[in-house]
Amino acid sequence: MTTPLVATRGDNVARAILLTLITIGVFGVQDAVAKLLVQDYSPFQITMMRYWGFALFALIVVMRQAPLRQALASKAPLLQVMRGVLLMGDIWLFALALRTVPLAELQSISLIYPLLVTLFAIPVLGEKVGVFRLVAVVVGFAGAMVIVRPGGLALDWGVGFAVASSTLYALYIVITRRVSAVDPAPTSMAYAALIGLAMSSAVGVFFWQPMDWKSVAMAVVVMGTTSVAHGLMTVALSMAPASVLQPFNYFSLPWAIVLSAAVFGHLIDGVSLIGAGIIVAAGLVVMARERMKRVDVVDEAAVGRDG
Template structure:
């Protein structure tokens, strides 16, 4: 029987650094999309982002497994996973238009809670009583932040939760596909679905026939195409480069270090969201939001820690 060697301490440190950098890079994309959400439609930004990312993703595919890795018996499943990812990120980006960044990111971090439940249903994994308690606490944190029925309730708060759920479904699919498909192939087909989805949304809403005075999330979806300034065009295209760079950093993180060690550092995204929210919009979570953020983060980190111990 052979065992997988543990990475050297230096490699673990590199993995953590790669992941923290990758999360920071993707946080910049969130910032750009929120900045653009008041003047441009989401589908316009997504289309330009996806087109810009293609050459970078093709390079990653060639580097990791060759172009032949794009056409395999699992290609259809990769495309279906791409559709789920499209739903996840569309909900997330629409939420950014209406909610503070910190709130959106914190609610999105419901994903580990959903992953745990779905792993029981679809992967027949066993969850002990402590993780069930952490799950219930995490969902209590969600309710604190969403505030259903309260005067401050905004239905857009449901969007990042839905994003967390659909992202969890895509991660369960990735666990199955990851044994036979490369990470870059999964990313390429995910980007291809993004491009097709953006084209479809542009054909439906791009003329501006559906736009009007509406909720910020709806306006971000229904607004017609707008001729961008040179700066805004550069920002939209930069999202494609950011996506490719972020993917490279995250993939490298999980290559050189154990997932159980680096995954908790995904939560550094909350730091960036709070910082960017305060710097650009003077948004600062109130006491109730901080309580929800703390509970969701604590529950997610505890679940990840218990998963690491169980797998050790």
């Protein structure tokens, strides 16, 4: 009786990993198409259109689980509003960075967000971070410095936007962890969708430019891939814990390198690739230590109950 259950569980995890890899592939295509669009149109316009796709998907998912009014009944409304603002800021800044930063290097810099999450969790969540993880964070930031070294990635506003985007996203994740203790997932999704929809539309309309049919088709691809990717990730997370799937998000780096070369003819240089590898290694170490810490906490709790 035990063996079939274990096999089924393993099959689900394998499918979840596959769906996660497909999701990252879809998001990569979205970023590449968005990068093409922001060369001719305002990043605020493209972000607005992208968010239309995300908000439509999110609200459909929420309303299938509960009435919208019920989903908006939060026990931490100010934090939920802050989450929505941070996520919107992250997406705006990422779109601005897309204009000038090559896709591979942008993805490399973006991968510092797990390291920033570790730091922000100390004051926001009151988490204790050991020396081992702090060293990994410092090493990860050193990897980012390798990418933007003198003679490496050109230091312009795009690099600043990329770093700021990762910072806001890390804060978003930490606050999401905090509100998850008091609000269900549909509530968090509803707030993120509605606040982002309102903010992106309120700003985006002032940057609207008429689009030709080719650009409209590309914008539809951006909107469609947003919904598809979020849908696939939702299914993946229903099959396996986020902690299991998170390390596979680093597949976004080699995929970005491939897309950058194939679509834009840009090859990441060897030294920058080493810097990206340092960031990935540091992030994986931090994740591994956090996972070990959770296991230790669970084991201690189990001992306490048995006692």
